[in-house]
């Protein structure tokens with residue numbers, strides 16, 4: 513079957529002048545790429561899947577970014593419900609990001625013959641379009657690569673992960689919109705399947721891609737989707753097998769030896785310091801709340817402790833106050849966190865003293881840690897030393 517004979521292809525991919533005779537070899541020889549894998553229809557079908565995955569990543573990534581680093585106007589508007597909100601959005605973020613890796617590979621395979629189109633640039637506009645595609649490919653690959661290494665908790669680069677991942681995402685989305693606009697006629701022409709039967713080669717490419725995506729998803733999604741746990745072969749962390757995974761251990765944070773006279777400081781108009789025995793004597797609340805790590809794993813656990821709101825009222829801090837929480841940890845990016853009022857006032861936000869009915873272990877934040885609904889794991893401060901008005 514000669515793919516070049518399809519009317520749609522002739523219309524949107526007009527035959528171009530051949531390269532000079534001396535160059536007409538290898539990928540530049542006429543008819544070098546005849547597989548239906550390289551047809552526009554294949555690119556459009558894969559592009560739809562990849563586009564959906566990338567847009568889902570972008571939307572859920574924005575949620576994660578805004579929860580971790582909200583602009584001032586958003587702080588009083590961040591909701592502490594639904595309890596599992598961040599668990600779901602961040603789980604989707606990582607599932608979609610991992611699925612996008614084989615999709616991006618397949619999409620690049622489909623279109624790479626365009627690299628050898630002749631002439632390399634037909635006009636200034638065409639050159640700009642090709643450069644925008646180079647930017648799109650670079651941004652998407654950087655995004656998927658940094659995201660993948662992040663799920664492995666591996667940061668081998670000197671630049672800050674979150675800012676890089678964030679700005680590269682905007683670059684990728686901008687370049688994607690340009691790409692969609694430029695390719696709109698091709699996309700429209702190949703959006704629906706041609707009336708003739710699909711070419712067997714194209715079917716095989718799509719089936720292989722779907723199988724790769726399915727395998728990647730099923731063998732990693734168990735890190736955040738409980739009913740897929742049994743298939744979770746490749747995710748780096750496996751919640752549910754025993755206790756909660758630990759990202760930063762007490763040894764790494766230098767908080768293994770908590771001073772015997774540890775007392776939580778609550779600063780406010782009627783500020784006070786309170787030791788562990790007295791904290792345990794206060795009214796206790798037990799709640800099932802998830803730890804949802806930005807790196808993609810999440811797990812529910814049963815936490816018991818004192819409501820943060822109760823601690824604040826005792827210090828004379830009124831409802832509606834945002835607070836700052838400081839850890840015993842000497843240094844580390846999550847030593848100090850800010851908690852907007854909606855979380856501080858939520859009756860499920862705890863200064864937890866126990867996990868699954870047992871006193872906290874050093875790795876989970878002994879003597880006391882924060883656990884709040886709908887918050888990224890990085891903000892669930894362990895080894896708490898001080899609570900004060902932000």
Ligand SMILES: Nc1nc2c(c(=O)[nH]1)N[C@H]1C(S)=C(S)[C@@H](COP(=O)(O)O)O[C@H]1N2
Nearest residue numbers: 757758759760805839876889890892893894
């Ligand atoms: N003080 C402090 N608290 C911290 C961290 C930290 O590095 N320092 N890591 C956070 C991260 S990234 C996560 S995912 C959760 C994990 O909680 P766990 O170790 O009890 O599962 O703790 C959070 N609390």
Ligand SMILES: [Mo]
Nearest residue numbers: 805806889890
């Ligand atoms: Mo985390």
